[in-house]
Amino acid sequence: MDGSRQPQTPPVLILLGPPGAGKGTQARMLEEQFGLVQLSTGDLLRAAVASGSDAGKAAKAVMEAGDLVSDDIVISILRDRLSAPDCTKGVILDGFPRTTAQAEALDKMLSETDQQIDAAILLEVDDVKMVVRIAGRFTCGACGEGYHDTFKTPRIADTCDSCGAQQMTRRADDNAKTVMSRLDAYHEQTAPLIAYYKEKGVLRRVDAMGEIAAIKDAIGALTKSVVA
């Protein structure tokens, strides 16, 4: 890869970083700002669990334990989603790939459509603080807007600032015990992807410990420079 992008192919961005780093929050902002589509394998798997599909049944206990769902299941779910028509606008991968096998499968999928990875953006955070971040977070079940007990409370208690719904939800795996397993899984299986994407010349690093708005600006500038 020579680093230049094919202007006719839809942009592909990857957000890398441990659980709680803010990948989902930032992906949603990039979606709005650049018209890209957020593809979260965590969201796709939670939908599969809720639907009671075979993949969902296989994934449920694994997710509750904070372990990684098998590559076969995740790659197949991602492949289906990536082939949907809206993805021709360009995608932000949030939570995928998480293993080297997934990264290699992604390379193969993209090569089939002459696409390439424009940037793998690593959200750099302090692990110890991630447990606090995750344990306090909740989401509007209607529109997906994210909140936090300490860092981002809704203006009116239990009411979404964005859509006005009163359907706040907390993820079953956002508890201190599961978070430790999720951090272990990140270090053992996902962190090697930092070297993988560095080697390909697409790794970009962003300090993700500050204010959400400042991180958004940094990622926005970076995205603009690679997708323009």
Ligand code: AMP
């Ligand atoms: P997330 O919403 O990205 O934090 O993912 C929640 C959970 O879904 C993870 O702890 C894993 O159990 C599972 N999961 C999400 N994405 C993947 C993936 N790419 N590979 C394996 N498991 C995944």
